Amino acid sequence: MSSTISKTNQVGFMNIIKILLTVIFVSAGLLSIKAAYDLTAESDIFPVWFVPSFVLVIIALISLSLYFVFQAWKRQEQAHLLTGKQSIFLWIFMILSFISTTSVHGFYPFHRHVFWILPAVDSVMKINYAIAVTGLIACIVFASMYLFSPIKALAVTGLMMATLLLLIPNDNCANPFNYWWIKTIGASPLMYVPNMYAAMFVTCGLIGIRPKSAGFLTMCICLGSLLLGVGHQLGIIW
Numbered sequence: 001m002s003s004t005i006s007k008t009n010q011v012g013f014m015n016i017i018k019i020l021l022t023v024i025f026v027s028a029g030l031l032s033i034k035a036a037y038d039l040t041a042e043s044d045i046f047p048v049w050f051v052p053s054f055v056l057v058i059i060a061l062i063s064l065s066l067y068f069v070f071q072a073w074k075r076q077e078q079a080h081l082l083t084g085k086q087s088i089f090l091w092i093f094m095i096l097s098f099i100s101t102t103s104v105h106g107f108y109p110f111h112r113h114v115f116w117i118l119p120a121v122d123s124v125m126k127i128n129y130a131i132a133v134t135g136l137i138a139c140i141v142f143a144s145m146y147l148f149s150p151i152k153a154l155a156v157t158g159l160m161m162a163t164l165l166l167l168i169p170n171d172n173c174a175n176p177f178n179y180w181w182i183k184t185i186g187a188s189p190l191m192y193v194p195n196m197y198a199a200m201f202v203t204c205g206l207i208g209i210r211p212k213s214a215g216f217l218t219m220c221i222c223l224g225s226l227l228l229g230v231g232h233q234l235g236i237i238w
Contacts, residue, residue, distance in 0.1 A: 013153045017207065018073050020160035021200060025069045027167055028196040032058045035177055035190055042176035050237055057224070061197055064217060068204040075207070081152045086211045090202045091143035093218040094159070097198040098136040100222040101191065103229025105173075109133050124187045128170040131192060138162045146206070156206050163199040166192035175238060194225045 036058045043051040082090070102109050105125075108117060109132040118126065139159070146155035169187035171178055181188035198221045205214030231237040 013157065014072075014075055014207075016157055017160060017203065018075075020157075020164075021069045021072050021203060024160065024163055024196055024200055025065050027164075028193050028200070029062045029065065031190055031193050032062060034180075035193075038180055039176055042179070045176055046238055047236070065197060065200055068201060068209055068214070071209045072204055072207065075209075080208045081146075081156070082206050082208055082211050086215065087206060088147065089215050090205045090211065090218065091139070091146065093215060093222055094198055094202045095136060095139045095143065096222050097195050097218065097225065098132050098139065098192075100226040100229070101194055102132050103226050104191065104232050105229075106233055110136075122172070124170065124172040127168065127187075128191065131166065131168065131170050135162065135166065135192070135195065152206075156203055159199055160203055163196055166196055194221050197221055 036055045039046070039051050039054055081087075099107065099110060105128070108114065109129040111117060114129070118129070121129070139162075142155040142159045142162070145158070146152045149155075167189050169181065169185055169189045171188045171191040172182055172186065173188075174182065177190050178188035181190070198218045201214040201217045201221075205211035205218075228237065
């Protein structure tokens with residue numbers, strides 16, 4: 001099932017979504033390519049299988065994102081917003097993406113003793129934690145707006161605009177992902193790039209572009225981020 005936006009608002013809504021999707025796609029794609037390049041230069045630090053696998057995942061993510069964004073640009077005036085179980089699952093995966101991404105830091109932003117941990121955390125990582133918590137809360141708010149109110153278009157637009165905040169440099173952990181960024185600007189914007197991809201897929205699914213595939217891809221991002229974080233915590237990857 002779908003919900004149609006009023007004709008007076010649908011053109012402006014779709015134009016905004018197309019522009020935001022494009023900006024997020026370009027940003028996430030460039031950051032991903034940079035990360036793949038940096039890891040290739042430091043490949044001896046990782047298990048032999050990791051860097052080739054990471055590069056393949058990046059190629060797949062960029063290719064799939066390009067397809068979804070292209071499909072969004074093909075949409076004309078009428079935007080049908082998804083309703084029902086599929087929209088619920090999309091929002092659930094979007095919310096979970098912020099928890100799974102923080103697995104690389106041991107889920108600290110959501111630790112029950114986080115307020116005891118914060119005084120010992122530097123200012124950059126405070127920003128990192130704030131982005132994770134704010135992103136989670138924002139997604140819950142937008143999901144509630146989308147699922148339980150008639151202002152669905154505003155919720156989708158809010159998700160897209162909030163996603164741009166994930167570009168704020170927020171990670172100064174000394175690892176091959178971040179070396180160049182730390183040396184150049186003091187912190188890396190890479191940590192929440194998976195959430196940017198998730199937001200793109202979720203948004204495209206909500207506006208009716210292959211919602212089942214969008215949900216599956218967002219779920220894969222959650223699982224992939226979780227495995228990467230757990231692999232790091234256990235010292236399997238780096």
